[in-house]
Amino acid sequence: MSLANVFNIAGSGMSAQSIRLNTVASNIANAESVSSSVGETYRARQPLFAVAHQQAMQKPLGDDVLDASAGVGVKVQGIIESDAPLRRQYEPNHPMADDNGFVYYPNVNVVEEMTNMISASRSFQTNADIMNSAKEMMQRVLTLGQ
Incomplete structure (x- = not known):
């Protein structure tokens, strides 16, 4: 794997x-x-x-090719909706209440979402740090010949 691939992986x-x-x-x-x-x-x-997975990994393995199981980043396959039950509350005076006086709230757990937000922002920062480290390594390689 070349050092340039690190940028693609961290970018993904x-x-x-x-x-x-x-x-x-x-x-x-x-x-x-x-x-x-x-x-x-x-x-x-x-x-x-x-x-x-990289498409070129389908070639026969040689000395300079990685194991075929190696990944080259992450991709988003899609966005899925939660199957958790919705919150149903009895609020007969609410303007959105149904005929029985119930309103339905989303199945969003705000504490869980805040945890996901912190985790995602830290993962983003880690990938940015990896890109920065790879950039510094490439700059050091360029200065070796001086």
């Missing part, structure tokens, strides 16, 4: 964590939105990550 990690932060922000923004039916209620969303 930063991109994935950005998507994770966006879904967390969406979940927190909609945490207290209400609806009068189960079908219209916002559901918490989470990104689904997977290992990104």
Whole structure:
């Protein structure tokens, strides 16, 4: 693996964590939105990550080629909705209440979302630090010949 691949791998990690932060922000923004039916209620969303494999890894292995199981980053396969039950509260005076007096709140756990936000921001920062370290290593290699 060349040092240049480190930038692609760390960049894919930063991109994935950005998507994770966006879904967390969406979940927190909609945490207290209400609806009068189960079908219209916002559901918490989470990104689904997977290992990104390099297409060139299908070639026969040589001395300079990595193991075929090695990944070259992360990709987001999609955004999935949570299957957790919605919160149903009896509020007959609420303008969004259904005929039985119930309103439905999203299945968003704000504490869990804040934890996800901290984890995603730290992962993003770690990938940025990896890119910075790789850049410094490449600069040091250039100065070896002087």
